Amino acid sequence: MVVPSHSLPRSPPDLLGVVGRDLAIVGGGPAGLTAALALVRAAPALAARIVVIEKGAYPRDKPCAGALGGRGERLLRELDALPQTPFLPIHGMSLAGAGGVVTARLDRPIGRVIRRFDFDAALAATARQRGVLVLEATTVEAITPLGRGALIETSRGAIQASIVVGADGVGSRVRRAMGTPTGELRARVLEVDTERLPGEADDVLCFDASERDFSGYHWDFPTPVAGGTLISRGIYHLTREGGIDLEARLEARLAHRGLSLARCSKKRFAERGFESPTCLAAGPLLLVGEAAGIDPITGEGIAQAIEYGVLLGAFLPAVLAGEGSLDRWTEVVHRSRLGRDLRARSALVETFFGADRPAIERLFLDHPAVLRAGCRHFAGLPQAPFDLGSTAIHALPPLFRSLSRRARGATLARFPALVCAGKPPS
């Protein structure tokens, strides 16, 4: 139940309109808005009970290169909610390593690049058309779990909700209210838009992982701006081994191509990878999207945010009908396709960015089928048997070596005495 704001602390009258909206979704990005749309699709009567609380005012920007995989497109299409905003279709990916470059292209689009500025605003407009109350320019400042539900204090007054969904991204206030730690798979990101250089493709996502001395990569993605095509360029750095100077590195890379960082408007942000085991529900609070965790290897999170929202749309109506409890959310996510995918990616962080990095790079450069399989995965397409077979045959040996090296490391860390085995006592 949402109580009138005049009966709660610090409540100006402008939140009176939320009376009856007891499913509060904090954050109006892809995760929160897809969750609202999926809930309304599953149980139309819920529309009158949902409030999305967003601190920005639409159209609001969100630092993001905007590459949305076909899997995410399909999920939004199934909700009849794929925004009709400008986009560039993407047909492939390229990966540059210290030893060369490999490009994989499919004969159909694998996704699109959108601008979050208008994409998220269009999603919010669709949610509103379907009866969801979207409160913008409203910041959630504190969340206090009550006996039943929670009290949400916002910049415009207080709301009492029976369930609070944290879709509030990387710095999630809901996650902090749950006491869930930020985790170790955090990344820093710096992004700029520049002109497109001669010869640069307008339908390929380019990753450059050739600088092996940091856990991350540079990217160059085409992006639609004002009817033309610019290139979103940036650097992604998993901060686990300490800081690097993002700006100096991006500047050097741009200068190498005759571009000037000083002339660009810089967007800095953070990202948060999924970690297992992570608790995604506590009492009336639960997490979706980047608040819960996204892909820590590439920082891809839009399609994942959408998939979290769709999962919630299938889960919550059953809980509201008295079948099962909210506590099951963590298990539901972990057992889902999304959860398995995110767990695999977080388990592979060390393989991609640790001692086995050169072997993984060779895997991609020597066997283009592996990147083609990656394109199909991003697109949510069934795998081609040859590419799948080739990926399995060539990826298994380096993966096995990497995992066994890590298992050995973990064993030695756990039983340090083994380190001395075979050495004469000093």
Ligand SMILES: Cc1cc2nc3c(=O)[nH]c(=O)nc-3n(C[C@H](O)[C@H](O)[C@H](O)COP(=O)(O)OP(=O)(O)OC[C@H]3O[C@@H](n4cnc5c(N)ncnc54)[C@H](O)[C@@H]3O)c2cc1C
């Ligand atoms: C530079 C950069 C480039 C990226 N490029 C890509 C890419 O190309 N492809 C891709 O798939 N992913 C990319 N990502 C990741 C992607 O942007 C996120 O993973 C994705 O936006 C997560 O969606 P979300 O809905 O969970 O969170 P968000 O999109 O972050 O939405 C959270 C919302 O909550 C609101 N909010 C936060 N706190 C509060 C509060 N206290 N009160 C009210 N509202 C609040 C925010 O204003 C925001 O609108 C990139 C990220 C960065 C930083």
